Amino acid sequence: MRRTPLIPALCCAVLISSVAIADGIDYSTEPQVPALLQRLRIDDHFSEAELQQVTLALADARRLPQLIVQEQKAPERTETWTQYSRRIDDSRIRDGVALLHEQRDVLERAENEFGVPPSLILGILGIETRYGRITGGVRVLDALATQGFEHPTRNVFFFGELADFFALCRDRGFDPRTPTGSYAGAMGDAQFMPSNYRKLALDYDGDGKTDLWSLPDAIGSIANYFTHYAPDWAWRRGEPIAIPATLTNGVLPAGAVVNSRDNFYLAGDLRRAGVQPSVPLPDDTQLGIIDLALDDGSHEYWLAFPNFYSVMTYNPRIYYAMAVTQLAQRIEAAAALSP
């Protein structure tokens, strides 16, 4: 079978040992703080007075090591597909259709401007926060200080996000002690990390504030995200995300690599090897194979287009991208029945 690499692999995560810190410590005296302040001074031109505010905020930050455990045991890493896919339930589909009607003008404007269909934006909002209902109650300051100073494997990433969080707060006039979000420091209806909030969030209702806790701003920002985040993985206007497939022989072709961002196959080769897409495709279509093992021992197979890997830039887990994809498709189908 011919294999065609389409998308480069992600860089490996940098591994750095964690710093042991006793409970109750004052994070403003943490040994990595001078590097944080220097970064803000150089990259974001913080004044000495602004750096003093950062130090005071860090002194108020709470150490919440349970957030690191939560991050390591995120549902999309630990649940089975049978468990994870329960998120695609009737109430999420119904609420998605309702929001499609309620925000139709904003969603259509985002589609015209960025090429990202309303159903995908609703799929993201539905899986991330139940359309803005559950945006997280952890102080972002606490989440990012704990994960940035102490996460055993992803501390470099979170340290960068902590710096971006302080810059975001300075730029937007937020008190760093105020915003709340997920255990990972993701904020608002769209659950943007601070670096993406700074780079990609839009004031899409024109009220002068870029507020990701407002649905119109979240909708425009998600659409913007998919066209700007990574040039290689940008959303392809008008192309599908993924379609179901069946196996003529009941087994995958020998040597086929599934659930990978590095292995792609041609539709013609797949068809000849017994992998049948649910709709006819030109032979030269490049596809990834998604294999979803169910708890009853059966499997669901899907064929993924480049847009599936674009969805994975939002969260690099197959289950996450597949849940967003299937929710988007179910919302689209339900909306077609009640236009």
Ligand SMILES: [Ca+2]
């Ligand atoms: Ca706004």
